[in-house]
Amino acid sequence: MTKIHFHFDHVGSYLRPQELKEAREQFSEGKISQSDLLAVQDKLVKDLVHHEVENGLQVVSDGEFGRSWWHLDFLWNLTGLESYLQKDSYKFHGAKTRTTNVRINGKIAENPEHPFYRDFQYLKSITPEGVTPKVTIPSPSLLFRDNRSDQALDHYDTWEAYLDGLAQAYHDTILHFYDLGARYVQLDDTTWAFLIQQLSQGSAEEKAQAEKNAKDAVYLINKALENLPEDLTTATHICRGNFQSTYLFEGGYNVVAEYLGQLNYDIFFLEYDDSRSGDFSPLATIWNNRPNVELVLGVITSKKPELEDIDAVIARINEAAQTVPLENLGISTQCGFASTEEGNILTEEDEWKKLQLIKTITDKVWG
Template identity: 60%
Template sequence: MTTTTKTQYPYRYDVVGSLLRPAALKVARTQFTQGKLTAEQLQAVQYRETQRVVNEQVQIGLRDVTDGEFNRSWWHLDFLWGLTGVGHYDYQQSYKFHGSQTRTDNADLVGKIACNPDHPFFKSFQYLQALVPDDVLVKQTIPSPTMLFRDNRSDNWPDFYPTWDAYLDDLAVAYHDTIQHFYDLGCRYLQLDDTTWAFLISQLNATKDDVVAHQKFVDLATDAVRVINQLLTGLPADLTVTTHICRGNFKSTYLFSGGYDDIADYLGQLHYDGLFLEYDSDRSGDFSPLKRIWNGDTNKRLILGLITSKFPELEDVADVEARIRDAAKQVPLANLGLSTQCGFASTEEGNQLTEEQQWAKLRLVKQIADDVWSD
């Protein structure tokens, strides 16, 4: 049922999504890949550990919680593999993180893209929904559709579509239908995670003197805006959809650097209810692009990722509060919030800190937000 009331998410203090995988889950997933555990036995471990971290998030006082992305190995690929028309192959290359190498899994088109009503993420969502108290919201995270037309994943689109635009139309419909299905199951808060914009920061700047090469990335940005806004059109009014602009997060390393200037106008066109923006290091630039990203939308919140999830040291409270005040020179304080810059385990390997240090980071996010905002 569609309503006209918009609930104000994201919250002043919010969780990005992924959490460190506990040892028991890592062992179970390894045993599963070795054929020593069945899928049902792996799921039993996943569910048990999910309940534990949900309880921890509730104890901290978070108003929305995630399942830590315990139902997946990668933040993006497991979801893409579950869509109709997407296959799994060995990329035979690691993603280019600074100082660390990933596994070589990837996804590609094997047919026309569509929502899969039996996508395993739906069952995981229903389990998570059953765990939370009535006054706590479930936040569902999935990768942005832009992740399917990057990194060679859509190279063979001509095998299935007469035009690139026809493919993008189907991709938008597949995502729209998937998100609608989450809504029908009870989801009211969903986040699309997206590294494409950080990729474009580096590429748009690097090609500014090469007209042909630059246009390729302008087209990618334009297509991204088109598909995202198309999939958001017609979703229920009481469903909040946000995005997290990610710069890469693997074993406490990163992929991309650069300020938001080159992509601010594109981000400002997106019809999201909120954007999570990484600002935990000088790699993110200053706050001046925030005004263009916010674009005067009084119903939109920008969540500042000022607390790093990469390292265990706790940030100085006064320093973080000063940075929030600085950001408020660009965007009204009422339209800002606080989070870690990313999740803690975009892949099952996780960042270089302990689980207790993870919880300390989230407690710090809430503490500072409570100091800065009264609502």
């Protein structure tokens, strides 16, 4: 193993405390200043980190408390991108989101004043010694969907030049986080779940486009990760959508496993909390290409408060260990608890019980 494998990890987002929700609303209404909002946010992030460490996590996040969306807040704060309101919302199974989106308005580049840098610096400052603070940002492949790249060729001579420019913006951003002390950066990605659905159910034309997008995503992501410092751990979370306990996509990883195995990540968070995720056979394809990888199985759901049966989860881990070595596996919730500020339909007490369950199982399986 060339990187530390914790076996017990968490995707990143946590339910927003009511105090934070009220402060964000007051800020949007002009009743408090940004410094007032950040003071509330910092206090609650400090409480969160305390609870994360108290529950046995060796990797902590800021819960994404400084953002409304898991992805859009990061993207529209890059140079060359802007937010706008689209006509339709995202169609989750049983729910609709807000209509916010992001689009290109110039050449894309790292923003040295990106607000996520400030949030990470605060997180690092309150993280206890021996614990790793984690950065979570969306994958650049998110720009392939929802009309986000429609204006790309208005600003770049070719599609390849656009991919290279986007990769460079991400590379520079990750290096900036590294310079601030980050040693663990995670890129969250719903694009692969979309491609799974297209490759499995789409028309011939849709399948051809999905294959092109998959190849472009591998090129783009690996270009962004190229020549990063050796002591930086990079991870990805392959997500099927998570909004108020609903989802966007379904389907097993088989049709994209070949592409996932080409991605130069150290850790893969993979959803495996229900039948939407398929079986464990694709793990072998990823591991065969990257034998030092850690595959974190999302066998605990963040969408419902009910606790999983310990013996049943251990049986699933042992099943996965027939495909790849046990030392290459870890477990987590399948996604965060609040991919948007609305959060999933469970309580803060519920989320800590979920993490306590994961710690109990981790101790039983890996000692």
